[in-house]
Amino acid sequence: MLYLWSTVTLLRRHHQVRFEVSGNMSHRADITIIGAGVIGLGIAAQVARQNREVYVLEKNETFGHEISSRHSGIIHSGIYYPEGSLKAKLCVAGNRTLYELCERFGIGHRRLGKLIVATRDEEAAELQTLLERGQRNGAEGLRMLSKREMKELEPNAEGVAAILSPSTGIIDSHALMKYFITKARDRGAQIAYQTKVIEIEKIADGYKVTVEDSTGRFSFTTRLLINCAGLYCDKVAELAGIDIIKAGYQLHFCKGEYFSVGGGKNRLVKRLIFPVPPPKVTGVGIHVTFDLEGRMRLGPSIQYVDSIDYAVDIQNKQLFYDSVKGFLPFIEYDDLEPEMAGIRPKLQGPGEDIRDFVIREESDKGLPGFVNLIGIESPGLTASPAIAEYVGSLVGELLGKRPHNAVTRPAT
Numbered sequence: 001m002l003y004l005w006s007t008v009t010l011l012r013r014h015h016q017v018r019f020e021v022s023g024n025m026s027h028r029a030d031i032t033i034i035g036a037g038v039i040g041l042g043i044a045a046q047v048a049r050q051n052r053e054v055y056v057l058e059k060n061e062t063f064g065h066e067i068s069s070r071h072s073g074i075i076h077s078g079i080y081y082p083e084g085s086l087k088a089k090l091c092v093a094g095n096r097t098l099y100e101l102c103e104r105f106g107i108g109h110r111r112l113g114k115l116i117v118a119t120r121d122e123e124a125a126e127l128q129t130l131l132e133r134g135q136r137n138g139a140e141g142l143r144m145l146s147k148r149e150m151k152e153l154e155p156n157a158e159g160v161a162a163i164l165s166p167s168t169g170i171i172d173s174h175a176l177m178k179y180f181i182t183k184a185r186d187r188g189a190q191i192a193y194q195t196k197v198i199e200i201e202k203i204a205d206g207y208k209v210t211v212e213d214s215t216g217r218f219s220f221t222t223r224l225l226i227n228c229a230g231l232y233c234d235k236v237a238e239l240a241g242i243d244i245i246k247a248g249y250q251l252h253f254c255k256g257e258y259f260s261v262g263g264g265k266n267r268l269v270k271r272l273i274f275p276v277p278p279p280k281v282t283g284v285g286i287h288v289t290f291d292l293e294g295r296m297r298l299g300p301s302i303q304y305v306d307s308i309d310y311a312v313d314i315q316n317k318q319l320f321y322d323s324v325k326g327f328l329p330f331i332e333y334d335d336l337e338p339e340m341a342g343i344r345p346k347l348q349g350p351g352e353d354i355r356d357f358v359i360r361e362e363s364d365k366g367l368p369g370f371v372n373l374i375g376i377e378s379p380g381l382t383a384s385p386a387i388a389e390y391v392g393s394l395v396g397e398l399l400g401k402r403p404h405n406a407v408t409r410p411a412t
């Protein structure tokens with residue numbers, strides 16, 4: 001062990017770990033993960049081992065400050081995504097694993113169930129298509145409800161029919177990330193905050209990674225490099241030399257705003273209530289969700305934007321009100337207040353067909369051992385433990401290709 005620590009010292013200060021790398025480049029990590037959102041942290045928890053040197057690098061001062069804290073917090077069941085897609089498979093698998101993790105490790109969650117409500121007869125036909133797709137994807141317990149059955153469950157919602165999805169729920173994503181961090185650290189992974197990856201260079205047997213922190217720049221090498229940089233994952237792929245236009249990796253930012261619902265209206269429905277997704281729109285429609293304290297909100301809207309800006313435009317209040325008044329007639333315009341916004345890292349531009357998650361190792365681009373996770377929008381939170389398992393087996397295969405002692409730290 002000493003031979004590694006002679007070139008690298010990790011200092012812990014107030015939960016921060018900072019690398020201090022000496023001038024020579026002899027230090028070598030086994031696995032470096034870029035980004036401490038729910039995806040990077042889930043992967044760290046999965047791939048960390050006592051005899052592996054695993055680092056997570058995060059440019060912000062702590063974890064989960066970007067997409068992973070600006071979302072609906074819903075554990076999706078897997079209805080919407082094309083059959084056979086990673087989104088469908090990893091969402092359904094992640095749904096089951098998340099509930100198990102929540103129950104076993106006391107992570108805050110509620111299995112509220114959800115209704116997708118059709119307000120017109122034409123939409124009822126669309127419900128049938130959604131139901132069949134969801135069932136083919138393996139979403140648990142989906143059932144079509146008549147108007148009467150819907151009214152029995154949610155007397156204050158309006159519609160002609162609905163799908164009941166009993167396995168949809170909500171989760172405390174911050175607690176989930178804390179669980180992943182604890183697991184990763186217990187297994188020996190190091191998380192370096194305020195450490196931004198600024199250069200990536202392919203070298204003979206891995207990558208030279210240059211980072212910037214408050215003390216300046218330094219470099220180290222890693223055998224495997226995993227890009228979980230969320231809104232910047234295309235930029236990170238570009239740092240490694242990938243032509244992101246040619247590869248189809250360029251992200252489109254798509255803003256989603258939320259409005260909170262006051263006036264005690266949160267007591268009038270028990271479940272998450274969704275509309276039938278609007279045709280040709282890249283999203284599931286403005287819906288009702290709750291946080292774990294029972295506060296109700298509407299969102300997220302869909303607006304492609306050029307830059308990252310989390311302000312909520314009060315002018316959009318009418319759009320929110322109009323979007324839900326058909327199925328939630330008890331909500332009044334004055335109940336709505338701007339709350340927050342998130343940005344989706346979408347691979348598809350406006351009007352384009354839905355794109356799947358990109359999760360792949362880039363050997364065919366001349367970058368063996370470089371794993372990209374691009375376009376991890378919804379249902380990324382739900383899918384996070386399943387994505388971690390998927391990447392974990394990729395990592396197992398990649399490390400298995402080389403002699404064990406070439407990539408792992410000798411046991412002390």
Ligand SMILES: Cc1cc2nc3c(=O)[nH]c(=O)nc-3n(C[C@H](O)[C@H](O)[C@H](O)COP(=O)(O)OP(=O)(O)OC[C@H]3O[C@@H](n4cnc5c(N)ncnc54)[C@H](O)[C@@H]3O)c2cc1C
Pocket residue numbers: 034035036037038039040057058059060063064065066067068069070071072073074075076195196197198228229230231232233236255256300341342343344345376377378379380381382383
């Ligand atoms: C409006 C909205 C609603 C959503 N609702 C749901 C939902 O209800 N259910 C669900 O399952 N999913 C939902 N999602 C999706 C889910 O939130 C995301 O898929 C997930 O949080 C993505 O996590 P991440 O780790 O990939 O990204 P992030 O959380 O953004 O983490 C990436 C990290 O990488 C860091 N980083 C970037 N560049 C660098 C660099 N060069 N060096 C070092 N660090 C870097 C960033 O600082 C960031 O912390 C929603 C998303 C949005 C936007």
